[in-house]
Amino acid sequence: MAHRNVAAKAGLSAGLRALAVGVMGTVLALVAVLLLRTATFPRLDELHGWGRPGAFRIPAQFSEAELKAVKEALKEAIRIPTVAFSSENINTTALTEFGEHLRKVFPSMFSTSFIQHEIVEKYSHLFTIHGSNPKLEPYMLLAHIDVVPAPDDGWEVPPFSGLERDGFIYGRGTLDNKNSAMAILQAMELLLRRNYVPQRSFYISLGHDEEVSGKYGAQKIAALLESRGVRLSFIIDEGSYIMDGFLAGFKKPFAVIAVSEKGGMNLKLQVDSAPGHSSAPPKETSIGILAAAVSRLEQTPMPNMFGYGTEKNMLEQLAGQFGFPMNIVLTNLWIFGPIVSRILEKSPVINAMIRTTVALTMFNAGIKVNVIPSTSQAMINFRIHPGQTIPEVLEIVQNIVADDRVQYQVLNAFNPLPLSPYDHEAFGYQLLRRTIRDVFPEVSVVVPGICIGNTDVRLYSNISTGLYRFNPVPMNPESFKSFHGLNERISIKAYENQVMFLFELIQNADTEKVPEPHVHEL
Numbered sequence: 001m002a003h004r005n006v007a008a009k010a011g012l013s014a015g016l017r018a019l020a021v022g023v024m025g026t027v028l029a030l031v032a033v034l035l036l037r038t039a040t041f042p043r044l045d046e047l048h049g050w051g052r053p054g055a056f057r058i059p060a061q062f063s064e065a066e067l068k069a070v071k072e073a074l075k076e077a078i079r080i081p082t083v084a085f086s087s088e089n090i091n092t093t094a095l096t097e098f099g100e101h102l103r104k105v106f107p108s109m110f111s112t113s114f115i116q117h118e119i120v121e122k123y124s125h126l127f128t129i130h131g132s133n134p135k136l137e138p139y140m141l142l143a144h145i146d147v148v149p150a151p152d153d154g155w156e157v158p159p160f161s162g163l164e165r166d167g168f169i170y171g172r173g174t175l176d177n178k179n180s181a182m183a184i185l186q187a188m189e190l191l192l193r194r195n196y197v198p199q200r201s202f203y204i205s206l207g208h209d210e211e212v213s214g215k216y217g218a219q220k221i222a223a224l225l226e227s228r229g230v231r232l233s234f235i236i237d238e239g240s241y242i243m244d245g246f247l248a249g250f251k252k253p254f255a256v257i258a259v260s261e262k263g264g265m266n267l268k269l270q271v272d273s274a275p276g277h278s279s280a281p282p283k284e285t286s287i288g289i290l291a292a293a294v295s296r297l298e299q300t301p302m303p304n305m306f307g308y309g310t311e312k313n314m315l316e317q318l319a320g321q322f323g324f325p326m327n328i329v330l331t332n333l334w335i336f337g338p339i340v341s342r343i344l345e346k347s348p349v350i351n352a353m354i355r356t357t358v359a360l361t362m363f364n365a366g367i368k369v370n371v372i373p374s375t376s377q378a379m380i381n382f383r384i385h386p387g388q389t390i391p392e393v394l395e396i397v398q399n400i401v402a403d404d405r406v407q408y409q410v411l412n413a414f415n416p417l418p419l420s421p422y423d424h425e426a427f428g429y430q431l432l433r434r435t436i437r438d439v440f441p442e443v444s445v446v447v448p449g450i451c452i453g454n455t456d457v458r459l460y461s462n463i464s465t466g467l468y469r470f471n472p473v474p475m476n477p478e479s480f481k482s483f484h485g486l487n488e489r490i491s492i493k494a495y496e497n498q499v500m501f502l503f504e505l506i507q508n509a510d511t512e513k514v515p516e517p518h519v520h521e522l
C-alpha cells in the first residue's frame with residue numbers, strides 16, 4: 001500500500017476540480033467526438049467446456065425432496081442462537097448445538113474418506129477435502145457461524161424463529177452469514193451424494209467469532225494451516241454481493257467481487273478535569289469539551305479518496321451499461337471524476353467506498369446528576385480507505401479536534417488490505433467471474449470493488465494473496481439495512497441459487513488454468 005501525502009492529495013483533488021469546472025464548456029462540445037470512441041464492455045461469452053476437463057460434469061438438478069431439505073436445514077440453523085456479544089461472551093451452548101446440526105444434515109461431509117473434519121478452538125470447523133490431482137493448488141471457501149445479537153423489538157417475526165413467510169426465510173444469520181456456511185456444506189453434500197470426487201483440494205472453514213474479531217476462529221485456523229505449510233490459491237468469503245438498486249440510472253443487477261477491504265481503527269478519546277459540586281460549575285466540563293471534539297469529527301468528513309481505490313475502476317467498468325450521457329461521463333473520469341465523486345458521496349453506502357468513515361459509537365461520562373465528572377470518554381470506529389494508513393488518519397483526527405485537552409488511545413487498528421489480483425491470470429477472480437456469468441445470466445457485468453466492512457478473510461493473508469469477498473446473493477439498499485438490523489431475511493430462491501452457485505463453482509475449480517479470456521473482455 002503506497003503511503004501518500006494527504007495534503008498533496010487534497011491539493012491534487014482541488015486542482016482537478018478547478019480543471020473540471022474550467023473545461024466543462026469545452027467538454028460539452030467534445031461529447032459528440034467522445035461518443036464515437038467510447039469503449040463499451042461487452043458481456044463475457046458463455047463458458048464452453050470450462051472446468052473439469054475430461055471428467056463427468058454433474059448437472060445442478062435437484063429433486064423437490066432435496067430442495068425441501070435444503071431450506072429446512074437452513075431454517076434449523078437459524079433457530080440456533082449462536083450469538084456473539086464479545087470475544088469472551090459467545091453463546092457456546094448454541095455453537096456446540098450448531099456443530100451437531102451440521103453432522104445431522106450433512107452426514108456425507110463427516111463420513112467420506114477423502115474429507116477430514118477438525119474442530120478448532122472448540123467451536124470453529126475446518127474441513128479438508130483432498131482432491132485427486134495434487135498438482136492443483138488448493139483453495140478455501142470461508143464463512144462464519146456466529147451472529148450479532150437480535151432483540152425481538154421491531155422484528156416482524158422472532159429473529160431466531162427461522163420462519164418462512166411469502167417465499168422468504170426470516171432470521172438473524174439468513175444473510176450474515178449462516179446462509180454461506182450452510183450453502184457451502186449443502187452444495188458439497190449434494191455433490192458427494194452424486195459420487196463427486198474433486199480434482200482440486202480445498203478447505204471449508206467456518207469461524208465461530210467473526211462478529212467479534214475472529215481471533216479465536218479464523219486467526220487460529222490460519223495459523224494452524226500456516227504451521228502445516230499450506231498455501232492457498234485463493235479464498236472466497238462474504239463481504240460483497242450481486243448489487244441491485246444502489247446506483248440511480250443503473251437498472252440491471254451487477255456483481256461486485258471485493259478485492260480488498262477497508263482498514264479499521266477503534267480510537268478512545270478522553271478528557272479529564274477536576275470533579276466538583278454541580279452548583280458552581282466551571283466554564284467547561286470534560287463532557288462539554290469532549291462532545292465538542294467528537295462533534296467536530298462527525299461534522300468534518302475525511303478527505304474524499306475517489307481515485308485512490310478500486311471504485312474508479314469499478315465505475316469505468318460499469319460505464320458501458322449506462323445510457324447517454326452517463327456512459328460518456330463515466331468513461332471520462334479524468335475530467336468528471338471530482339463531480340461524480342461529489343454526487344456519489346451523498347449515499348452513505350457509496351460514501352463509505354470513497355473515504356475513511358468516522359462513526360461515534362460509545363460515550364461514557366458522569367456518575368451522578370449533581371457531580372461534575374472527572375473524566376469523559378468516547379469511542380470512535382474508523383473504517384480506513386485503502387488510499388490511507390493508520391498514521392495518516394490519526395494525524396487528520398488530531399488536526400480536526402485541535403484541542404490539547406483531548407487524549408487519544410488507539411485500542412486496536414489495522415491497515416487496509418492490499419488489492420488481491422483481478423487480472424486475466426487471477427484464477428480465483430476469474431473462477432468467480434465465470435461462475436457468476438453461468439448461474440446468474442441476469443447479471444449485466446462483474447466488477448472489482450472494495451468491502452466496506454471487515455471479514456474473516458483478512459486474517460488469512462499469511463497463506464494466500466487471492467482474498468475475495470463475494471456472496472452469490474442479491475443485495476439491495478433495503479436488504480443492506482437488515483444486516484445487523486431488523487428483519488434480516490433471504491428469499492428461498494436466492495438461497496437455492498447460492499447452493500447452485502457453489503455446486504457449480506466447486507466443479508469449475510477442477511481445472512488447471514483459467515482459459516484465455518475473450519479478446520474483448522475488460
Ligand SMILES: CCCCCCCC/C=C\CCCCCCCC(=O)N[C@@H](CC(N)=O)C(=O)O
Nearest residue numbers: 210211239243246247349452453454455456480
Ligand atoms: C456502486 C456500487 C455500490 C456498492 C454498494 C455496496 C453495498 C454494500 C453492501 C454490503 C456490504 C456489507 C459488508 C458486509 C461484510 C461485513 C461483515 C461484518 O459485519 N463484519 C464486522 C465484524 C468484523 N469482522 O470486523 C464488521 O464490523 O465489519
Ligand SMILES: [Zn+2]
Nearest residue numbers: 176177210238
Ligand atoms: Zn458476517
Ligand SMILES: [Zn+2]
Nearest residue numbers: 148176211484
Ligand atoms: Zn456481520
